[in-house]
Amino acid sequence: EAQVTQNPRYLITVTGKKLTVTCSQNMNHEYMSWYRQDPGLGLRQIYYSMNVEVTDKGDVPEGYKVSRKEKRNFPLILESPSPNQTSLYFCASSLRTSGGYEQYFGPGTRLTVT
Amino acid sequence: DAKTTQPTSMDCAEGRAANLPCNHSTISGNEYVYWYRQIHSQGPQYIIHGLKNNETNEMASLIITEDRKSSTLILPHATLRDTAVYYCIVRVLTNLSGTYKYIFGTGTRLKVLA
Numbered sequence: 119e120a121q122v123t124q125n126p127r128y129l130i131t132v133t134g135k136k137l138t139v140t141c142s143q144n145m146n147h148e149y150m151s152w153y154r155q156d157p158g159l160g161l162r163q164i165y166y167s168m169n170v171e172v173t174d175k176g177d178v179p180e181g182y183k184v185s186r187k188e189k190r191n192f193p194l195i196l197e198s199p200s201p202n203q204t205s206l207y208f209c210a211s212s213l214r215t216s217g218g219y220e221q222y223f224g225p226g227t228r229l230t231v232t
Numbered sequence: 233d234a235k236t237t238q239p240t241s242m243d244c245a246e247g248r249a250a251n252l253p254c255n256h257s258t259i260s261g262n263e264y265v266y267w268y269r270q271i272h273s274q275g276p277q278y279i280i281h282g283l284k285n286n287e288t289n290e291m292a293s294l295i296i297t298e299d300r301k302s303s304t305l306i307l308p309h310a311t312l313r314d315t316a317v318y319y320c321i322v323r324v325l326t327n328l329s330g331t332y333k334y335i336f337g338t339g340t341r342l343k344v345l346a
Contacts, residue, residue, distance in 0.1 A: 122275075151334070160319065160338040161276070168331050176333050208275055216330060218264040218283065218323070223275030 120145050122224035124209050130230045131199055139194045139227050141209030148214035150192040151221070154178065154205040161208065167192055168214055199231045236320045236337035243343050244314075250307040252340050254320030257301040265296060266321040266334070267305045269314075276319060279305065310344045317341050 122143045131137055143150065151166035153176075163176030167186040181203055183195040192211075196203060206228050210221040237255045244250040256265060264283050268276040280287055280294045282303070287294045293306040307314055317339040325332050 153336075155273075158338065161336040163333050163335075166331075166333055172331075174326065174331060174333070177335070206273060210275075218266070218281040220266075220278035220281070221268075221276075221334070223277075225275050226273060228273075 120222065122209055122211050122222050124207075124224040124227050126227060127225065128228050130232065132232055133200055134198050137196050137199060137229075139196075139207060139209075139229070141192045141194065141224060142190050143192075143209075143211040143222070144190065145211060145222065146189065147211035147222075148189070149212040149221075150186070151176065151210050152182070152184065152192070152194045153208045153210065154203075155208065155226075156205050164194070164207075199229075201231050203229065204231050205229060235335060236322055238318075238320050238337045238340045240338075241341040241343070243345055244307075244310045246312060246344050246346050247309055250305075250310040250314065250342060250344070252305040252307075252318050252320075252342065253302065254304070254337065255302045256320070256322050259300055259322055260325070261300070262325060264323040265294070265300075265303050266323060267292070267294065268319045268321060269316040270319065270339070271316045279318075281323075310342075312344050312346060315342060315344045 148169045152164040153161040165184040167173045209224040212221040266281040267279040270276045295304045319339045320337045
């Protein structure tokens with residue numbers, strides 16, 4: 119089954135404790151991205167990757183890191199989480215194309231930083 | 233960056249057409265318009281996308297004005313299961329080598345009434 123998986127689905131942590139949220143897709147997609155969703159703000163793109171070893175900042179990259187060492191995986195790293203990073207996070211993947219193509223979204227990771 | 237604006241909420245009677253508008257007045261000629269929907273806090277689900285021409289698929293129709301400054305998503309026969317938040321998105325080119333990112337609007341909460 120074609121899918122995007124995220125782990126963990128729920129996480130409660132404390133300020134400053136490094137964490138990684140994993141994202142994996144099985145569709146051989148080149149394009150992958152991370153979003154955060156906050157009430158009243160919709161979804162905002164954090165980072166995106168056009169292919170292996172190619173990453174770019176989205177609209178809200180501060181406080182986050184990403185890496186793309188393999189095509190299927192795109193982990194989101196919070197080196198020193200803060201309470202303002204409490205949010206619902208989504209990973210997505212897509213074929214890379216000059217024409218339009220749909221993004222497939224993961225189920226989400228709800229992060230709480232105390 | 234191109235930005236989208238949508239009404240905060242709309243109601244629609246079951247069985248009637250739901251017409252959801254979106255303004256994207258700063259869109260560039262090669263930037264695609266996408267529509268997604270989100271039910272509760274699940275991952276957003278792709279509906280349709282377009283560049284210049286009107287598009288139709290099994291879920292919906294997308295009408296894009298000739299000047300491309302606005303678009304309308306049409307759900308032809310809304311059902312209770314169409315109750316969701318609908319997002320209008322612009323895919324924005326970020327450089328000449330073809331990299332792109334996605335700008336989400338804040339969404340329209342559609343409620344389909346029995």
